[in-house]
Amino acid sequence: MENQTQKKKVPHMTITRLAQYLNCLSLLPREHYKEISSKELAEKIGLKPTVIRQDFHHFGGFGQAGYRYKVTNLIEGLERILGLDQKQNLIIIGVGHLGQALANYRNFDKLGLRLVGLFDVNPRLIGITIRDVRVRDIDEVPTVVERENVHIGIITTPADSAQSTANLLIESGVKGIWNFSPMNVTGPSGIIIQNEHLSIGMMTLSYQLKQMLPPLSASSEY
C-alpha cells in the first residue's frame, strides 16, 4: 500500500464507508477470504465497485485496479487510516441500560479502545463494578480524564443532562464525544462530536416497510 503523501480533506461519507468496509472485512471468515475484489466487497455491502475504488483512491488505492486486495493488508490499512492502530482510553458517563450495554460491548477491544472509567450521578450505581471498572461519581471525571489520558467520552445520560455532561467532558480535556442521548450536543471547534441517533436506523427501516406493506386504508396517500 502506498503512503498518503498529501493531507487532503476526505469526504465524511468516504470515512463512513471505510468504516463499513473494515466492519464487513473483519466479519469475513479469514480462512475463506484471503483476497477480495472491489466487486465482491461491493456486493456484500450493497455499493457499486467504483465507489469503493474511488474511496480507496483517497489513500493511495491499496493496489492496482483490477487486482484482488489481500484482506489482511486491507484491514491493516483501514485500521491505520481510521486511527484504530493507536490505543485510546475512553470513559462512559451514564450507567443506565445503554451505558451498561456499551460498557459490555466487546467490539471496543477490537477497535483499540480501553474503557477506563464509568460515571453516574445515581448513588445506587456508584460503587458497582462492570468489567472490572468501578462506577464513580461524576465529580471525579476531571481527575480520571487527566490521570488516564482519556481522549474519548461516551454520553449515555438522559437528554436533559447531555449538554452539561458534554461541557464537563470538554473542560476535563476530552477531545472526542460520542453522544447517544436523544439530544444533540455541541462544542467548540477542535472538539469532535458524533451524535448517534438510534431512531434514524428505525426510521429508514420503517420507510422501507411502508413501501412494501399494503396501506392500512384506501385513503392512505402512499
Place this chain on the structure above:
Amino acid sequence: MENQTQKKKVPHMTITRLAQYLNCLSLLPREHYKEISSKELAEKIGLKPTVIRQDFHHFGGFGQAGYRYKVTNLIEGLERILGLDQKQNLIIIGVGHLGQALANYRNFDKLGLRLVGLFDVNPRLIGITIRDVRVRDIDEVPTVVERENVHIGIITTPADSAQSTANLLIESGVKGIWNFSPMNVTGPSGIIIQNEHLSIGMMTLSYQLKQMLPPLSASSEY
C-alpha cells in the same frame, strides 16, 4: 404539501437524511421554531441547503423554494413519508444489556412503535418483566408474531445466533429486521433488513480524532 403522485425509487441516502431532518426537527423547542428555512435546517445538520431541497423535491417539495417551512407540517409530512404515522408492533429477541436498553428506549413510542414481546433463551431472564412486557422463551416467537401482528423484530443476540434468530423471525412472518448483533444477517427478497453497527460511529470518530491529535511517534505515516 403536495402528494407524491408517482412511486419512484428514492435513493437510500435521501431516506436516511429525511430521518435526520425529522430527528432534528423533533428536538427543536416548538415555541421558538414555528417555521424553519432549508438554510437553517441545513446549518443544524451540517448539510448544504440545496441537498435538503433536493431531498424534499422527491416528495413534492413541502412548499415553494425560498419560503420558510411550517415545522409542524414538515414533521407530519416526514412522519407520513417514513411510515411513522402507522402504528407498528415490534418484538426484541435477546434480553441482554442492549436488548434491555432498547426495551427501555422511550423514543420508540414517538416513532409509533409498540413493544409487544421480549424473548431470550436464558432461563434466568425468562419470566422477568420490562416495561410491563414479560420475557418469554424464544420458542414462543411464532405464536406472539401471529397473535400480535408483529411486523418488526429487533435482534440483540450474540453474533453466532443472529442468523438463526433472523430465520426464526422470517419464518414467523416478520417483515422487517433491525439487527444489532455484530454479525450481518440476510434474508430473502421482500424482507427488509437493517444491520446496525455501533462500531461504525466510533470508527468515524476515531478517524476525526486522528486528524486532530498529534501522531504518537515521528515514524507514524499519518
